[in-house]
Structure formats: structure tokens, C-alpha cells
Amino acid sequence: MTETTTPPRSEPLLTVDNLSTHFTIGAGRLRAVDGVSFSLQPGQTMGIVGESGCGKTVLSRTIMRLNLGNNIHTSGHVNFLGKDLLNLPMSEMTDIWGQEVAMVFQDPMTSLNPVVKIGRQVHEHVRKHLGASKTEATELAIELLKSVRIPEAETAIDAYPHELSGGMRQRVSIAIALACSPKLLFADEPTTALDVTVQHQILNLLGMQQQERSMAMVLVTHDLGVVAGRTDEILVMYAGKIVEQAKTAGIFHRTSHPYTEALLRSIPKTDQPSHTRLAAIAGRPPTLITTPKGCSFSPRCPYAQQRCFEEEPPLTESDQGHLTACWYQVGTAENREAWETNLASGRLATLAVAEGQIVDETAVKLTSGDS
Amino acid sequence: MGKILIVRLARLIATLFAVSLLTFLLVEQLPGDPVIALLGPEGLYDWDTVERIREELKLNDPTLVRYGRWVGDVLQGDLGKSYITDQPVADAIRDRVPVTLELALLATVIAAVCAVPIGAFSAYREGGRLDRLLSGFTTAALSIPGFVAAIFFIWLFTLKFNWFPSTGWNRITDKGLWANLKTAILPASALALAPLAVNARLIRADMIGTLKEDYVLSARAKGLKSRYILMRHALRPSALTAVTVFGLQLGGLIGGTVVIETIFALPGLGTRLISAIYQRDVLMIQGITLFVATVYVVVNTAVDLLYLALDPRIRRQ
Structure with missing residues (x-):
């Protein structure tokens, strides 16, 4: 647990290359993840952001090979610690799970076994992976529970999950994930099921443990606010594809993709007066069975032009290390022009955004006039 | 409490x-x-x-x-005497009960020991070849009446292989455990068939639900072996229905060994009850019925308490 500063350009810990996960279901093929590539350096944090159903959970589970079922087709490559994860025999996979790569699940109410004591859930895989004796493992479990700030860890190991609060349970899940000191941790919406105050504590705890252990982390969330100060890099996913990928600061300060912009717009702000309507993104995400020709965000995009409905934009580097898949990137002259055209022609998605902005501006004027 | x-x-x-x-x-x-x-x-x-x-x-x-x-x-503790043989009813029960009890318990053990892995693994391989094979087996076991199975067992294991005797009973106290088991195994297996199939199906159905739970996925993500996950994580939450039925079955077996006892000519409670009914031996019928009913009710009360052991969430209430 020494604090090592990772050299800036080392071998990546995880490389994902052109990864696709398709489900065959009655109506056809559901492209949950479609051609995703990225890499992660040791000790770094990657945020994966997107709406529900955009494929972010399937992506992390595919990388971990936790998709259960036989109607799944995966293609592409996942390289982790020099191993080709997708083609590894299951017997070797069980040695990697829990030991090299671990996962914290979304809902601590369901991800802990209700009929197994906390202690055993924390240390059973330690005994399997590290061959620890029962007493050693129990001591380790207590130590782990203490490190995730669970009060009275000595008695907590004999408790059942239902005897703990949601936040405490998520701490237990984190302790379980950290037990064998993995090199990579997937946190799949780790705070979605928790109260806002507890969310903050859990995220801080994750960040702290990550730094202490110099562990890499993939933080999956639908909330850009969650990843804001906690990640090195962010992937924005839409309809199973990466639409924007950049350093965290780049995503927030030089937003290039209209979808990312819309996500940022939809975060409620505290300086808005009460009863301001939330800025939602008009329309719904496409069903991934029949992805539209062209850009999959085009039906909901305020800037969409004819080209967007016909040709799919490739993921190109718009800035140093900043990748975006859009023909009319936010902040460009083409984008401004597309906006004016759509406003003039009365495109609904465009009008909705414009209306929101007008409401915003008048509201701000009203409040400043009052004070 | x-x-x-x-x-x-x-x-x-x-x-x-x-x-x-x-x-x-x-x-x-x-x-x-x-x-x-x-x-x-x-x-x-x-x-x-x-x-x-x-x-x-x-x-x-x-x-x-x-x-x-x-x-x-x-x-006052007096069950009366048989009208016919003058034997005290309590003595008759004491005399016959070890046979019936042993058969019922042995059948229950066979049913449980076989039903758990059959149910668990067919759930784990839901829809696969193993699952379909085991489903076929449980359907057959359910649809064949116990006495037909008994006759089949006698044909196979006595007439063909000559491993076990077809009739009679060796008491443990007289001839030892092995000789006793030799006479008990065929009737107990015939008795076990139906409860085995029912339990295997119940466990399979519940287990399929349990295996979809998040905590099973998180157990996998910890790198635990499939067998360990099935037995240590998924079995207990999947056993509640089976345990309920298990109590009913054990009670049912104690009163329901009549046909099997008759086929294998075993000196159990069932055969005694039948002869008492033929002879209108009211006090004997009353005594045996009361005994069987008591066991049945007590077993089921015990099963209710077993829930507490299976699911810690019930314990609090």
C-alpha cells in the first residue's frame, strides 16, 4: 500500500478495442455496445456517462465477462494485464475475478446475499484467492470493514445485511471489492440507490481507497455531477457508442458533442429560482434494435442537419486527446449556423432548447430585478 | 416467541x-x-x-x-387395549413404529440428498441438455405410482441382480445396521421417489429465480466457483418452498407407508393399521391415528421453526 506515483506513459492496464455486445432477442439484434475502444492507465479513473439504457452497464459487465446468458454475441478485444479477457477459459477467469478486477454494484440492497453473514461475504473470496485461514480471513475482514468506516466492525461481521442501512451496505460491498486488493475496480452506479448525503460519503470513500491502493477505477454513472471532480477521463456513451471522450476538464469546459451539452444542461442548478422547469432532453433514446441511419442522436439533436440523418459521424480527434463523434460540434461556426437554420425552420427539438433558454434568461432577470 | x-x-x-x-x-x-x-x-x-x-x-x-x-x-396416558388381541395399543405402536419411522426418515433423506443437486444443477443449466434430462426423470418419478416403482425395484434389484431381499425386515437390534439397511433400502427408495421429484422441481424453480439475483452475480464477480455459489449462496434462499413441502411429506410418509409396507411385507404401523381396520379394532385404529397425527403436526411445527434458521430476516419479527 505504498503511494506510488504512476509514470505518465506506462503500459495501459486495460485496453478495450472495438468491443461490441449484441443480444439476439425475438425482434432481432440489440446492439447494447457497438464498437467501443478505450484504454486505461494503472491508477487512473475513467468515468462512463450516459442515460439509462445507453449500454454503460453492459459495457462494464462485458469487459468483466459477467454477462450471463446464451443469447449474447461479443466481438472485439479486451486486454487486461496482458491477458485476452474475452477468450480466457472460465477457470482462469475465476482467478482474475475478485483478485485482479472487482466490481461494486448499483444496489447494495440486492447485491449482498440476505442469508449470509457480512463477515463471510467479505472474506470468503479472500480465503479462496489468497488461501488465508479462517482466523486470518476474519481479521482481514474486520480490518477491511474498519477501513471503509463501518463502526463496531467486530460485531458487524456477525450481522446480516438487513441489519445495516443502505450506506453501510454499500460500504460492505466496497470492502468486499477491495478485499484482495484488485488492480482495477468497476463501480457500476455505486451511489444511485443511496441518499444524496450518503452518495457523497461513498464517492469520497471510493476515491480515498483508490488513491491509497493506487488502483484503477471505472466509474459508471448517469450523473455528470458524480464524475466531475473524481475522474481523469470521461467517456460519454449514447446508444451503445462512444460519442465523446476527453479529459474530465475538457468534457466540462470544451463540450463538443450536443448530447454531452444536453446532459450538462439537464443538471439542475442551485442558482435557478424555485419551480424552474427542469431541462429534459426531448424524445427518447432509440431502441437499440433499429438504430437509425446516420447519427443515433439526430432525432433528438437541436443542431441536426440533413447530413446527420444520412451519415454516421466517426469518432475523430477535435482537440488534443479530445474525441467527438459529431458533424456539427458544439462551439464551431457550423454548429451556430445549424442552430440558426433549425430555429428558423421551427425544428421541435431546437425550439424546446431555445424556449428553455428564454425561460432561464427571463427568470434570472426577474430575480435580479426583485433583489 | x-x-x-x-x-x-x-x-x-x-x-x-x-x-x-x-x-x-x-x-x-x-x-x-x-x-x-x-x-x-x-x-x-x-x-x-x-x-x-x-x-x-x-x-x-x-x-x-x-x-x-x-x-x-x-x-391419563392410557391408549387402551386391542379388542381382538388384548395387546395394549401403546405396545403395538412401540413395536411397529421403528420400522415405519426408519422407512419414512430414510425415504426423506434419500429424497433430500438427491433433490438438492438435481434441482440446483438443472436450474444452473436451465434449458440445457442436463436440465431436460433431469426434468424427464422427475416427470417420470412423479407419474409412476409408488407401488409400480416398488415392483420394478423388486424385479431389478432382487430378481435380476439379487442385491437386496424383496420382503421381510431385519431389526438393527437383532442383525446390525447393514442387514437392516439391506431390507430397508428398496421400500425406502420406492417411497422416496415422489417426494424426491417434487422437491427437485421446487428447488429448481426457486433456484432459477435466485440465480437471477444480483447477489449471485456479485458472488461470481468475487471469483467464487460455481458449485460453491450454488450450494453456499443460492441454495438457502431457494429452499423455503421445498422445506415447507418437506414437512408435509415427512408427515405424509409416516402415515402413508401402508402400500409399500404391504408389498414388502414389513411389520410397520401401516400394516398394523390395515389389519385393525379389517377387524374394526376401534381403539387400535384410534391409537395409531392419534400417533400419526401427532407426529405429522409436530413435524410441521418444527418445519415452521426451521424457517427461522433459513432466513435471518424472519427471526426479527
């Missing part, structure tokens, strides 16, 4: 009253007479003797008076 136990106990006693009264009234409705059964056909020509014996056995009193007397005796 104490309150629950008192309520359970009251319910238990009420059940036993109801069972014994119903049995008494039913036997009363049967045609025939214990005295005729005792004397044989000659009794029909000797009404004086018949009347005398009826008077001695107080069979001429009204039904409810006799039932009340029987209840009074039972409450």
Missing part, C-alpha cells in the same frame, strides 16, 4: 382433537362389528356371547360417551 409457541401448541391440540373425533365417528359408520371379527363367523349364531362381550367392552354405550371415555383415558 413464547406467545407464538403457546398459540402453536393450542392449535396443535385442537387439531389432534378434531382428527381423533373424526376418526372415531368414521369408524363408527363402517359396517361390521369388532365382536364378530373377534369370534369369527360362529359369532353370528351365538348372540348371547356377542351381547356379553359387547357389554364387557362397553360397546353398547352411545358413541360420544365412548369417545369421551377414550379421551379421558388418553389424557
Whole structure:
């Protein structure tokens, strides 16, 4: 647990290359993840952001090979610690799970076994992976529970999950994930099921443990606010594809993709007066069975032009290390022009955004006039 | 907890009253007479003797008076004597019960030991070849009546392989465990078949649900082996339905070994009950029925308490 500063350009810990996960279901093929590539350096944090159903959970589970079922087709490559994860025999996979790569699940109410004591859930895989004796493992479990700030860890190991609060349970899940000191941790919406105050504590705890252990982390969330100060890099996913990928600061300060912009717009702000309507993104995400020709965000995009409905934009580097898949990137002259055209022609998605902005501006004027 | 136990106990006693009264009234409705059964056909020509014996056995009193007397005796620990053989009913039960109890327990153990892996692995391989094969087996086991299976077992294991005897019973106390098991294994297996199939199906159905739970996925993500996950994580939450039925089955087996005991000519409670019914031996019928009902109710109460062991969430209430 020494604090090592990772050299800036080392071998990546995880490389994902052109990864696709398709489900065959009655109506056809559901492209949950479609051609995703990225890499992660040791000790770094990657945020994966997107709406529900955009494929972010399937992506992390595919990388971990936790998709259960036989109607799944995966293609592409996942390289982790020099191993080709997708083609590894299951017997070797069980040695990697829990030991090299671990996962914290979304809902601590369901991800802990209700009929197994906390202690055993924390240390059973330690005994399997590290061959620890029962007493050693129990001591380790207590130590782990203490490190995730669970009060009275000595008695907590004999408790059942239902005897703990949601936040405490998520701490237990984190302790379980950290037990064998993995090199990579997937946190799949780790705070979605928790109260806002507890969310903050859990995220801080994750960040702290990550730094202490110099562990890499993939933080999956639908909330850009969650990843804001906690990640090195962010992937924005839409309809199973990466639409924007950049350093965290780049995503927030030089937003290039209209979808990312819309996500940022939809975060409620505290300086808005009460009863301001939330800025939602008009329309719904496409069903991934029949992805539209062209850009999959085009039906909901305020800037969409004819080209967007016909040709799919490739993921190109718009800035140093900043990748975006859009023909009319936010902040460009083409984008401004597309906006004016759509406003003039009365495109609904465009009008909705414009209306929101007008409401915003008048509201701000009203409040400043009052004070 | 104490309150629950008192309520359970009251319910238990009420059940036993109801069972014994119903049995008494039913036997009363049967045609025939214990005295005729005792004397044989000659009794029909000797009404004086018949009347005398009826008077001695107080069979001429009204039904409810006799039932009340029987209840009074039972409450004092006296189950009465057989009209026919004069043997105390308690002795008859004590004599016969080890056979029936052993058969029932052995059958239950066989059913449980086989049902758990069959249910668990067919759930794990849901829809696969193994699952379909095991489903076929459980369907067959359910649809074949116990006595047909018994006859098949006798044909296979006695006539073809000559591994086990087809009839008779060796007491553990007389001939030792191995000789005893040799006579017990075939009837117990025949008895076990139906509960085995039912339990395997229940466990499979519940387990399929359990395996979709998040905590099973998180157990996988910890790198635990499939067998460990099935047995240590998924089995207990999937066992509640099976355990409920398990209690009913064990109770049912104790009262329901009649046919199998008859096929294998075993000196159990079932065969004794049958002969008592043929002879209208009211007190014997009453005694055995009361015993079987008691075991049944007690076992099921115990099963209710077993839930507490299986699911810690119930313990709090």
C-alpha cells in the first residue's frame, strides 16, 4: 500500500478495442455496445456517462465477462494485464475475478446475499484467492470493514445485511471489492440507490481507497455531477457508442458533442429560482434494435442537419486527446449556423432548447430585478 | 416467541382433537362389528356371547360417551387395549413404529440428498441438455405410482441382480445396521421417489429465480466457483418452498407407508393399521391415528421453526 506515483506513459492496464455486445432477442439484434475502444492507465479513473439504457452497464459487465446468458454475441478485444479477457477459459477467469478486477454494484440492497453473514461475504473470496485461514480471513475482514468506516466492525461481521442501512451496505460491498486488493475496480452506479448525503460519503470513500491502493477505477454513472471532480477521463456513451471522450476538464469546459451539452444542461442548478422547469432532453433514446441511419442522436439533436440523418459521424480527434463523434460540434461556426437554420425552420427539438433558454434568461432577470 | 409457541401448541391440540373425533365417528359408520371379527363367523349364531362381550367392552354405550371415555383415558396416558388381541395399543405402536419411522426418515433423506443437486444443477443449466434430462426423470418419478416403482425395484434389484431381499425386515437390534439397511433400502427408495421429484422441481424453480439475483452475480464477480455459489449462496434462499413441502411429506410418509409396507411385507404401523381396520379394532385404529397425527403436526411445527434458521430476516419479527 505504498503511494506510488504512476509514470505518465506506462503500459495501459486495460485496453478495450472495438468491443461490441449484441443480444439476439425475438425482434432481432440489440446492439447494447457497438464498437467501443478505450484504454486505461494503472491508477487512473475513467468515468462512463450516459442515460439509462445507453449500454454503460453492459459495457462494464462485458469487459468483466459477467454477462450471463446464451443469447449474447461479443466481438472485439479486451486486454487486461496482458491477458485476452474475452477468450480466457472460465477457470482462469475465476482467478482474475475478485483478485485482479472487482466490481461494486448499483444496489447494495440486492447485491449482498440476505442469508449470509457480512463477515463471510467479505472474506470468503479472500480465503479462496489468497488461501488465508479462517482466523486470518476474519481479521482481514474486520480490518477491511474498519477501513471503509463501518463502526463496531467486530460485531458487524456477525450481522446480516438487513441489519445495516443502505450506506453501510454499500460500504460492505466496497470492502468486499477491495478485499484482495484488485488492480482495477468497476463501480457500476455505486451511489444511485443511496441518499444524496450518503452518495457523497461513498464517492469520497471510493476515491480515498483508490488513491491509497493506487488502483484503477471505472466509474459508471448517469450523473455528470458524480464524475466531475473524481475522474481523469470521461467517456460519454449514447446508444451503445462512444460519442465523446476527453479529459474530465475538457468534457466540462470544451463540450463538443450536443448530447454531452444536453446532459450538462439537464443538471439542475442551485442558482435557478424555485419551480424552474427542469431541462429534459426531448424524445427518447432509440431502441437499440433499429438504430437509425446516420447519427443515433439526430432525432433528438437541436443542431441536426440533413447530413446527420444520412451519415454516421466517426469518432475523430477535435482537440488534443479530445474525441467527438459529431458533424456539427458544439462551439464551431457550423454548429451556430445549424442552430440558426433549425430555429428558423421551427425544428421541435431546437425550439424546446431555445424556449428553455428564454425561460432561464427571463427568470434570472426577474430575480435580479426583485433583489 | 413464547406467545407464538403457546398459540402453536393450542392449535396443535385442537387439531389432534378434531382428527381423533373424526376418526372415531368414521369408524363408527363402517359396517361390521369388532365382536364378530373377534369370534369369527360362529359369532353370528351365538348372540348371547356377542351381547356379553359387547357389554364387557362397553360397546353398547352411545358413541360420544365412548369417545369421551377414550379421551379421558388418553389424557391419563392410557391408549387402551386391542379388542381382538388384548395387546395394549401403546405396545403395538412401540413395536411397529421403528420400522415405519426408519422407512419414512430414510425415504426423506434419500429424497433430500438427491433433490438438492438435481434441482440446483438443472436450474444452473436451465434449458440445457442436463436440465431436460433431469426434468424427464422427475416427470417420470412423479407419474409412476409408488407401488409400480416398488415392483420394478423388486424385479431389478432382487430378481435380476439379487442385491437386496424383496420382503421381510431385519431389526438393527437383532442383525446390525447393514442387514437392516439391506431390507430397508428398496421400500425406502420406492417411497422416496415422489417426494424426491417434487422437491427437485421446487428447488429448481426457486433456484432459477435466485440465480437471477444480483447477489449471485456479485458472488461470481468475487471469483467464487460455481458449485460453491450454488450450494453456499443460492441454495438457502431457494429452499423455503421445498422445506415447507418437506414437512408435509415427512408427515405424509409416516402415515402413508401402508402400500409399500404391504408389498414388502414389513411389520410397520401401516400394516398394523390395515389389519385393525379389517377387524374394526376401534381403539387400535384410534391409537395409531392419534400417533400419526401427532407426529405429522409436530413435524410441521418444527418445519415452521426451521424457517427461522433459513432466513435471518424472519427471526426479527
